[in-house]
Amino acid sequence: MSKNAVIAGDYENCRFVNSPKGIVLAISFTKRITLNKETVESYEVMDETETTSMTSAVGRGLIGSFLLGPAGLLAGLSAKKKGTHVVAVQFNDGKKSLLELDDKLYKTLMTSLF
Numbered sequence: 001m002s003k004n005a006v007i008a009g010d011y012e013n014c015r016f017v018n019s020p021k022g023i024v025l026a027i028s029f030t031k032r033i034t035l036n037k038e039t040v041e042s043y044e045v046m047d048e049t050e051t052t053s054m055t056s057a058v059g060r061g062l063i064g065s066f067l068l069g070p071a072g073l074l075a076g077l078s079a080k081k082k083g084t085h086v087v088a089v090q091f092n093d094g095k096k097s098l099l100e101l102d103d104k105l106y107k108t109l110m111t112s113l114f
Helices: 052-080 103-113
Strands: 005-009 015-019 021-025 031-033 040-052 082-091 096-102
Touching: 015 103, 021 103, 040 096, 040 103, 096 103
Parallel strands: none
Antiparallel strands: 005 096, 015 021, 021 031, 040 082, 082 096
């Protein structure tokens, strides 16, 4: 599961929240930065990985084997995929961060920066 946080650079270990205005970096209790075209100078997608949810795979496999016998174990292959995205961001103030985001926040970020 992705951290939905800054994993390196400025603002390391700060977390993200989804808001009506877009993706927001929570730096402290009172300081927050909305990531959009006004605050981000540039970005680069560094890595995209897709992992299978272990819970989904095991659950589907057990249910499939119970209902359909050994052939039902193949149902585990249809487990849900979860994406993790690593994005390097340079802010307008010169600070740089490496972000790790799940699919939902990644899509929100890309929409905000388009």
